[in-house]
Amino acid sequence: MYRPEHKAIPGRPFLTILRYNRPYLKSYLIGGILSVFFVVIGLGLPFIVRGVVRSFTEGQVTMRLLWLYFAALIAIAVTTGFARYWERMLIIRASRKCEYDLRNDYFRHIQTLSQDFFHRTQTGDLMARATNDLNYVRMFIGPGIMGTIDMIQLPLTLAILAWFSSRLLLYTLIPLPFVSIIVYFIIMYMHRQSQRVQAQYADLTAQVQENLAGARVVQAYGIGERETESFTAESESYMRENVKLAAVMSLAWPLIGLIVGLMIVLVLWLGGFMVINGVLALDDFTGFVVAMLLLLWPLVEFGWILTLYQRGIVGMARMNDIFREKPSVRDDEDTQQAFTVTRGGIRFDTVSFSYDSRAVLQDLDFTILPGQTVAIVGPTGSGKTTVVSLIMREYDVNAGTVFIDDLDVRRIPLRALRQAVGYVPQDTFLFSESIRENITFGKPDATDEQIRYACEVAQLTETIDALPGGIDTLLGERGVNLSGGQKQRLAIARAVIADPKILILDDAMSSVDTQTEEKILERLRLVMEQRTSIIISHRISTVRNADLILVVDDGRIVERGSHESLLALRGLYADLHERQLLEEELEHL
Amino acid sequence: MSQTEAYHVEDEVQQRAYDAQLMRRLLAYVRPYRTFMVAAVLLLFVSALFSSVVPLLNWRAISLYINNPARIEMEHRVQSGDSAAAPALRDQAATDKRGLYKVVVLIAVLMVAEAVIRFAQMLIVAWLGQKAMLKMRVEIFSHLQKMSLRFLDRNPVGRLVTRVTNDVEKLQETIISGIVQVINDLSIVFVILGFMLYNNWRLALIMLSPIPFVFVTGVVFRKYARDSYLEIRRRIARLNSCMQENVSGMRIVSIFNREALRFEQYRRFNADHRDEWFSQVRYYAIYFPIVDFLGTLSVALIILYGGHQILRGQVLFGAAADIGMFFAYVQWSERLYGPIRTLADRYNLLLEAMASSERVFELLDTPEDIPNRPGAPAVSNLRGEVQFNDIWFAYEPGQWVLKGIQLDIRPGERVAIVGHTGAGKTSLVNILSRFYDVQRGSVCVDGIDVRDYEKTSLRRNIGVVLQDVFLFSGSIEQNIRLSNPDLPSDKIRACAEYVNAGKFIERLPSAYAYNVGERGANLSTGQRQLLAFARVLAHNPRILVLDEATSSIDPESEALIQDAIAKLMQDRTSIVIAHRLSTVQHADRIVVMHHGEIREIGTHQQLLARRGLYYTLYRLQYKDQDISRP
Ligand SMILES: Nc1ncnc2c1ncn2[C@@H]1O[C@H](COP(=O)(O)OP(=O)(O)O)[C@@H](O)[C@H]1O
Numbered sequence A: 001m002y003r004p005e006h007k008a009i010p011g012r013p014f015l016t017i018l019r020y021n022r023p024y025l026k027s028y029l030i031g032g033i034l035s036v037f038f039v040v041i042g043l044g045l046p047f048i049v050r051g052v053v054r055s056f057t058e059g060q061v062t063m064r065l066l067w068l069y070f071a072a073l074i075a076i077a078v079t080t081g082f083a084r085y086w087e088r089m090l091i092i093r094a095s096r097k098c099e100y101d102l103r104n105d106y107f108r109h110i111q112t113l114s115q116d117f118f119h120r121t122q123t124g125d126l127m128a129r130a131t132n133d134l135n136y137v138r139m140f141i142g143p144g145i146m147g148t149i150d151m152i153q154l155p156l157t158l159a160i161l162a163w164f165s166s167r168l169l170l171y172t173l174i175p176l177p178f179v180s181i182i183v184y185f186i187i188m189y190m191h192r193q194s195q196r197v198q199a200q201y202a203d204l205t206a207q208v209q210e211n212l213a214g215a216r217v218v219q220a221y222g223i224g225e226r227e228t229e230s231f232t233a234e235s236e237s238y239m240r241e242n243v244k245l246a247a248v249m250s251l252a253w254p255l256i257g258l259i260v261g262l263m264i265v266l267v268l269w270l271g272g273f274m275v276i277n278g279v280l281a282l283d284d285f286t287g288f289v290v291a292m293l294l295l296l297w298p299l300v301e302f303g304w305i306l307t308l309y310q311r312g313i314v315g316m317a318r319m320n321d322i323f324r325e326k327p328s329v330r331d332d333e334d335t336q337q338a339f340t341v342t343r344g345g346i347r348f349d350t351v352s353f354s355y356d357s358r359a360v361l362q363d364l365d366f367t368i369l370p371g372q373t374v375a376i377v378g379p380t381g382s383g384k385t386t387v388v389s390l391i392m393r394e395y396d397v398n399a400g401t402v403f404i405d406d407l408d409v410r411r412i413p414l415r416a417l418r419q420a421v422g423y424v425p426q427d428t429f430l431f432s433e434s435i436r437e438n439i440t441f442g443k444p445d446a447t448d449e450q451i452r453y454a455c456e457v458a459q460l461t462e463t464i465d466a467l468p469g470g471i472d473t474l475l476g477e478r479g480v481n482l483s484g485g486q487k488q489r490l491a492i493a494r495a496v497i498a499d500p501k502i503l504i505l506d507d508a509m510s511s512v513d514t515q516t517e518e519k520i521l522e523r524l525r526l527v528m529e530q531r532t533s534i535i536i537s538h539r540i541s542t543v544r545n546a547d548l549i550l551v552v553d554d555g556r557i558v559e560r561g562s563h564e565s566l567l568a569l570r571g572l573y574a575d576l577h578e579r580q581l582l583e584e585e586l587e588h589l
Numbered sequence B: 001m002s003q004t005e006a007y008h009v010e011d012e013v014q015q016r017a018y019d020a021q022l023m024r025r026l027l028a029y030v031r032p033y034r035t036f037m038v039a040a041v042l043l044l045f046v047s048a049l050f051s052s053v054v055p056l057l058n059w060r061a062i063s064l065y066i067n068n069p070a071r072i073e074m075e076h077r078v079q080s081g082d083s084a085a086a087p088a089l090r091d092q093a094a095t096d097k098r099g100l101y102k103v104v105v106l107i108a109v110l111m112v113a114e115a116v117i118r119f120a121q122m123l124i125v126a127w128l129g130q131k132a133m134l135k136m137r138v139e140i141f142s143h144l145q146k147m148s149l150r151f152l153d154r155n156p157v158g159r160l161v162t163r164v165t166n167d168v169e170k171l172q173e174t175i176i177s178g179i180v181q182v183i184n185d186l187s188i189v190f191v192i193l194g195f196m197l198y199n200n201w202r203l204a205l206i207m208l209s210p211i212p213f214v215f216v217t218g219v220v221f222r223k224y225a226r227d228s229y230l231e232i233r234r235r236i237a238r239l240n241s242c243m244q245e246n247v248s249g250m251r252i253v254s255i256f257n258r259e260a261l262r263f264e265q266y267r268r269f270n271a272d273h274r275d276e277w278f279s280q281v282r283y284y285a286i287y288f289p290i291v292d293f294l295g296t297l298s299v300a301l302i303i304l305y306g307g308h309q310i311l312r313g314q315v316l317f318g319a320a321a322d323i324g325m326f327f328a329y330v331q332w333s334e335r336l337y338g339p340i341r342t343l344a345d346r347y348n349l350l351l352e353a354m355a356s357s358e359r360v361f362e363l364l365d366t367p368e369d370i371p372n373r374p375g376a377p378a379v380s381n382l383r384g385e386v387q388f389n390d391i392w393f394a395y396e397p398g399q400w401v402l403k404g405i406q407l408d409i410r411p412g413e414r415v416a417i418v419g420h421t422g423a424g425k426t427s428l429v430n431i432l433s434r435f436y437d438v439q440r441g442s443v444c445v446d447g448i449d450v451r452d453y454e455k456t457s458l459r460r461n462i463g464v465v466l467q468d469v470f471l472f473s474g475s476i477e478q479n480i481r482l483s484n485p486d487l488p489s490d491k492i493r494a495c496a497e498y499v500n501a502g503k504f505i506e507r508l509p510s511a512y513a514y515n516v517g518e519r520g521a522n523l524s525t526g527q528r529q530l531l532a533f534a535r536v537l538a539h540n541p542r543i544l545v546l547d548e549a550t551s552s553i554d555p556e557s558e559a560l561i562q563d564a565i566a567k568l569m570q571d572r573t574s575i576v577i578a579h580r581l582s583t584v585q586h587a588d589r590i591v592v593m594h595h596g597e598i599r600e601i602g603t604h605q606q607l608l609a610r611r612g613l614y615y616t617l618y619r620l621q622y623k624d625q626d627i628s629r630p
């Protein structure tokens, strides 16, 4: 059964964020209660000011009274201080926990996705979402939510204002509808623009990433300058989008500040008139103004929170684009969970496959008995690698069925399937860890004995011994500090050590010299005897001893049989053989 | 796992929140726009002035009009039955209203002006920051183009990407606006201090007495926050490079069933990162309430001491102190604490920006370790003579990879290099293209040391098909063209045809416009090699170097390629590294390398006759055919 490894709700960034916050609801609730608590206490300030003013106007002030007020204020400050401490601890910590969950889910989700996804997505793009966009989401959750909770004071303050003078409050609220309209438009624009900016940022990241990954080519062709030119163009358009966004923000903040300020001016004016007319007591007026001032900061903060919301929502939507992806290859309800590959027999039953619309394999039919060694030869791009990809179920077939041990691979649990296969890919990928960690990649609990054996098979022992760090030598990215052949041999050791039921060598010795190859093959033969093996190679010497040789051309099997029978067929294989012979004979002339 | 990054150079910076030298360098980016910068600062100052005047006007509005003692006096009289005072009261009320109205209009005007100024100022600052950082971003990128492979090998791609994107982004967001904000905050603080001291210096001093504590708190806070912050930076870098590598190697991870383990590692890094944030959060959670408390203390002091002054009937500017004064001072104190409160945040932003800028400058200061000699001539019309004069070369000090290589290649000669993996063949090519410089000896092209050529022009004349093919995501045509606008499309097509790639390209959904995906993932490995071939031929180099360039290509295509090379590369020097002897035996001379030394040189026949290393290789490769031969 496929269950997504995340809680995201694609298409609903806001709901997704809420969902990630759910486990921490308690923190938010307590934080919220604390917030209400200190807001309520903090609202004592206008009352105290009102009290002071009243005492003055009534002429009953004494030093003792002033000290009393002083003590009251300090008491308020101390209590709010504690409340604020806990509010922060609870809410911001919860936001970090959310971030942690989100990161984990993102990583785990990417892990579940299939090869087709990685072929159409750039690493830089995925990284931009995991860094830049995720950060915006976090800002939404932490400061954003705390700001929102702080907004609780808005209604409370309004209530107090009403209590002081409802008429004055009414006057001050007149501009509010206009404010909402303006704010609405600003938000809309900000949202659209944030999207553009964040997408452009990802493009920029991807471009730099590729340029650096391909530094050898860039340097070899001396195209650094031209690369810089195109990067400049990309950066400029990023800058333009950014400036547009900045322009709205520069407008939004002072505007909100101005509106709030004007509200106070309105209070001063109308309230002042009311006092002069004698309809409003001076103490109520002062209390009102002080409460109004308390309102000022949250209102301005509101503008900031809006920005956070916008960028957070856009960031989440962009992460959701990835969460929306489903693995095209996955276990489902037909999967036989208990199945393990025991023998390693493989059968292709009229298998057809295409990557895009273009057919790559057509009506493939063949059987590999358990323990057999099968070779696949054929021109470049004929579909050899694709055949083995289908055995490992990196893709699902379009028609026909691939069987392993007489079970449709689509019903074999992916884990069991891949456990059964040891694969040496055509292009080697190594991790920037030690050689030991790379060799034991498929079998982290390998004993030293097993490691030694695998190195022996791959003819690595000598090479490793020559390194100053030995087997604990650290590799650079993709193993840059090894030669091409050394990398390939490491990949062979990595596949052999796991003792798989099915061993697949995809052109695995293309960068290995003949002599070493011969030695490796000699030892591999022992390994291959005990399991099903598939070898892809261009060298006749490598494939001639196979039990079965499949000749693939243009996605079809055009010839099959043993070395001798294929030679007798006088077809493509015989040509290939002839060519290699001829070359040699030419030299003997 | 902690040592996973150890192959790469450490990513450490010394941390100072403020560093005059760094700051000067940063400001250099703003220099071209300094008029705007000055304008922004002036605008700021004006707006700070405006906003600080408002409390004063409020004070006046209250003391002179709303709470006008004369009017209140009359009110009392009217209330106590003195009806004669009523008309005077009405007059006075009208006057007060008029006065109040004027003040209110003045305040409103000031506020609007302030908002407009702020808008202008923010816009200038944003635009300026973007402009300046664009320059920096491009500068870093273009500097990276000049860095040597030695450097690039030692710095993970993810980290360098961070320099260009994230670090610059941080600077853009914080530096310019940060500087301006600090100026803003300072001007607000000083203007307000001025107003407060001028109007009632005793009250001001008493009210300001908590300020020293604010500073002490700040200093303590900074100490803790900083260490924790540095740790966070380290952990986030580790987290991101872990993800980056896993995304790149996802195919291997999934085939080897290592998802769970890899996730576990990531989760641990992630947890470390979160935990460090927890301590950071605590510092903030303590800091803010303390500052807030001190702020309220100031207000309380205003009430206490201001009340005392009013009680004593203190006279300020010819009028008795009254509640209007409270009002102004409370407002001022709020405005004063605003910047102080955000100082902590500003400080962290600044810290972050400084760390970013330090890393950026460190990168920009990393000298090109393969520099052009000043005035080095560009390569033109190469004959294609290559000499390796007693070359000694090592990647790591002391570990010689090439040991005394001596080899002369005549113009137009075809030389093949064979040898075991790790013998140093690729390294030899690397030093010819000057990807690395040799430690001893010299490589000469046309009799001139490669270090005396302008290196880009040298490399353009040496076409290398690298052992690890790299394709950029983009179309096939772009990958052959490599942003060279002078290459006509026909030529590109012709070269693709020549190497037998035309056939498969034509069958792709959009042929030459087909997007090959990241690293050419949408093509087979052999097809990628074919494209790399087409690419080098299209660029028409004087010296052609093929480093196992046909290893993944079937022999038939290879034969076609050999023909193509023969045709296209007539009279050009070529160096071919290969394991398949069928590929090398047509060479004019074959060089056999072993453990970084040249063991044998000669033609195919000569070498066979010598019965040395080459002979053994040869026997091995053809022994199967030998057996099968009738
Ligand atoms: N990920 C992919 N997306 C689209 N097309 C692909 C992809 N991988 C391979 N192909 C195409 O499928 C065909 C067969 O490729 P492959 O099986 O790798 O050939 P080879 O026989 O050289 O191993 C080629 O034409 C190649 O262009």
Ligand SMILES: Nc1ncnc2c1ncn2[C@@H]1O[C@H](COP(=O)(O)OP(=O)(O)O)[C@@H](O)[C@H]1O
Residues within 6 Å of the ligand: A480, A481, A482, A483, A484, A485, A486, B153, B395, B396, B401, B419, B420, B421, B422, B423, B424, B425, B426, B427, B428
């Ligand atoms: N970038 C590098 N950093 C450190 N060592 C390297 C680097 N590249 C290659 N080496 C080492 O130098 C030796 C020669 O490598 P290379 O020239 O690639 O051999 P090959 O003859 O197979 O092409 C090998 O032992 C390899 O481990």
Ligand SMILES: [Mg+2]
Residues within 6 Å of the ligand: A384, A385, A386, A426, A506, A507, B524, B525, B526
């Ligand atoms: Mg292949």
Ligand SMILES: [Mg+2]
Residues within 6 Å of the ligand: A483, A484, A485, B425, B426, B427, B467, B547
């Ligand atoms: Mg090599």
